[in-house]
Amino acid sequence: MNFMSIKDASKKRPTIRDVAKVADVSVATVSRFLNGKTQKMSDQTAERIRVAIKKMNYVPNSAAREMARNSSRIIAVLAANIADYFSVEIYRGISSRVEEAGYISVLLNSGSSLTHERQLLHSINQHGFDGLVFQPLTSDTEQVAGELTRDFPVVVVDRDLPRSTWPKVVTDNYEAARSTTEYFADQGFQRVVVLTSTIELASTRIQRFQGISQAASTIETIEIDENNFQPDAVYGALKKALSRPGKCLLFALKERWLLEFLPRLMKEHVIDEARTAVTGFADTALIGSICPYAKVVSQNPFLMGQRAGEILLQMLKGKKNIPEESVIKAQFKH
Amino acid sequence: MNFMSIKDASKKRPTIRDVAKVADVSVATVSRFLNGKTQKMSDQTAERIRVAIKKMNYVPNSAAREMARNSSRIIAVLAANIADYFSVEIYRGISSRVEEAGYISVLLNSGSSLTHERQLLHSINQHGFDGLVFQPLTSDTEQVAGELTRDFPVVVVDRDLPRSTWPKVVTDNYEAARSTTEYFADQGFQRVVVLTSTIELASTRIQRFQGISQAASTIETIEIDENNFQPDAVYGALKKALSRPGKCLLFALKERWLLEFLPRLMKEHVIDEARTAVTGFADTALIGSICPYAKVVSQNPFLMGQRAGEILLQMLKGKKNIPEESVIKAQFKH
Structure with a gap:
């Protein structure tokens, strides 16, 4: 096997124009392909582009596209501990909602460690995620605000962050x-x-x-x-x-x-x-x-996740008057 | 509450130079802070930078930095179904290993749906992840290769992808x-x-x-x-x-x-x-x-994850002769 390292790949990076030329289609068509808009494209055209991309080892320049539209279309979900089924269900609820709107969501895990939670908040702040849903371990709002220095949409789920201005989704x-x-x-x-x-x-x-x-x-x-x-x-x-x-x-x-x-x-x-x-x-x-x-x-963690995802989407659209607290009722089965 | 939308925030985006000026430190110091290299920095300096970033709503331009170093330092993990504890443990193993090396890992979930798996592979291919650990649902290697058109490190875990050239980590x-x-x-x-x-x-x-x-x-x-x-x-x-x-x-x-x-x-x-x-x-x-x-x-999914993370790190370093198959023995408790 021969895996080209990322660095090697960057030396003579082919452009979208090169791909279009090899596939014998327009740059716009390659762009539509890269953005997943293949509905109105013939299978043959899509296949030609796929082959050209593969052959040339074209790296779709997501970073450049991200800068252009100033959005990664990725939502981060930071869970308290994914060894708890509860956290996983929250994530599944969020995913189901934000994916309908064309985002993908990725899960990160504090693993019940306050130190790790802080490190991950720092990383999330650094990277170009469009938003964050956060199930905090900490109740130290100051510390969280110190890490999340970007003004991007944040929703708190399942726990309280006292005196924070982030909307939250909780159980009664x-x-x-x-x-x-x-x-x-x-x-x-x-x-x-x-x-x-x-x-x-x-x-x-x-x-x-x-x-x-x-x-x-x-x-x-x-x-x-x-x-x-x-x-x-x-x-x-x-x-x-x-x-x-x-x-x-x-x-x-x-x-x-x-x-x-x-x-x-x-x-x-x-x-x-x-x-x-x-x-x-x-x-x-x-x-x-x-x-x-x-x-x-x-409780209904899946529904809590869906609500959190919904609120995050509203924030991403710039909607005002987001409710400070949304309550998803727990069910007692008797 | 007033959440500035991403678009508004981008209009007059402050630069790292602006932050350095307000914090009264060098650009290099702000850069070290942004990259988490705060060990040799005094608490006061770090705090001044933190305050300046917050005050100016500085968005660390991760996309620009990503282009510069051509690396996101994020590993994607695509699991078959995170409702299975097994998948979660694999992810935890991967995280523990790659985080030691300064990467973060994020978890995505195929949720036992082949369609969803394919969509997520497409997204992962588009975004600037540095590598992928993949627990496939599909055994259609051609299809996976069709989605993963970037030549970036991929490790297959827990399942087989017949005739693929990606290294895999499995149980006996x-x-x-x-x-x-x-x-x-x-x-x-x-x-x-x-x-x-x-x-x-x-x-x-x-x-x-x-x-x-x-x-x-x-x-x-x-x-x-x-x-x-x-x-x-x-x-x-x-x-x-x-x-x-x-x-x-x-x-x-x-x-x-x-x-x-x-x-x-x-x-x-x-x-x-x-x-x-x-x-x-x-x-x-x-x-x-x-x-x-x-x-x-x-089985030992945590250990399988650690091994997969280790192999991915080796591939990121451009190491050759990666073993095609690594076997983590299951334990029968009697």
Whole structure:
């Protein structure tokens, strides 16, 4: 194999005129081909251009075209952690919407690292993306504004960036948690055991916890430090909390913790349907396979992504009066 | 809120010289700042530049810089379907490797659609990405070559593109399937029920099936058409196959089918540890929660991604003699 390096390729770069000459068509036709406007072109013409491009190793000069129209037609999506299905669904929703409008969207991953998030914001700022949808890890708006020095459209999704002026798309975390807790309280599950990552680190968790607090009689909270996760210690605390007398509701603020602990809780008969209700925010149908009587709260990340994409498109068109906050309701399946 | 549109912003665009003047530093210093080379810069200087950039709404002209160095420093990763954790892990592996070398990587998603895959290849070809790692859906190498008319580094991962000259990174599908089947055959599970999506549509599945065939005495295959998935019909066929007399091994070529059918098979006592062994290719630890005696074959998508990233970096450096095929061994946990 012989891969020409980028540098070699640039030395005697053929132009669009060279391609047109070899393919025996006009420059305008090659241009239409390069912009994907091949509907009104015969297959033979398209094929001739394709062959000419290949033969000459013509590099469509996207950078030059980008400068000419001052737009890359690429939207960046910076997700908190794409190991979470939730982040991936947000991206899929954004893609589906912006691609209809002729943009492509690319996904970048902070991977739950604040340092990495900052580096990627810096890179995104440097490159010619037309817009950004951002699921922040940080709540430090100043820092984000310090990295995003270009005035280009930004939409915040799933989390809050306090005092930022970027529009955001969120779930009704407070209300969903409150009404779900109330549903179980009405059935006699008034004591709640909350299983969660450190609450204060995410605005979504704070809101969910407040919603539960509003509707529960008694709350016992088991907070897990994700950076120092000790499964056995957490399981021990959970077992103790769930074994106290009386009916109780196990409410996980994140699907991962249900997936982690439910199988063992069921197997060791720490919980059963009559005594313990199980709920939590969940993005997949897996909980039902593990615990058939669990009733989960599902957000709609795909729809959140679509809305974020829609708002970004409006900003790209220069539309004013974009709503500061758009709420996509979570669904409690019971 | 008032979001300046991209077009407005371009009218009287400030230059790097303007920024240097306002920040009272040299153009070279601003340039170093823009390229992230701030290690030897005082915090005060960096802050002055940051403030000047923000104040003037300076747009770092990445397109111009890209033309100058003829490199975007962005790697595109086109995944088959990012709803699969496997694809996401490949991307994470690639990112971890190329970011060490000063590139960023962005993820795009074919979403199991051949049409969409083709469109995205076209877009990737148009834009100034420095390289591509590609997990193909298609096995039509001609078509891919027709879209990727630029001669830039491409690495194929997880799948085969027959007769292509692009290097590829794969799992030892045949050998992993063969040795796993042999392990169970040695324990008396010589009859195998294979649960899979349509085999002929993916090179990985063909290789796995051949590996199983090599080591099994009898094979019964249940093929699922993903575009016309009928859970009850598949469950019925599966139940029938697993209920025949004698010990048998259930071998799923894809984790999804285990997640889909195992809970019901266990609940309805169609399978038990003495009579039915359970295995399959799986990317998460979830199967163990559903069926404690299952023993799965796990590939290492993160490592596959790292290797693909490494190969791409070598190609970017113009290295010759890149190996055509790199194999990352799957692990059978028993």
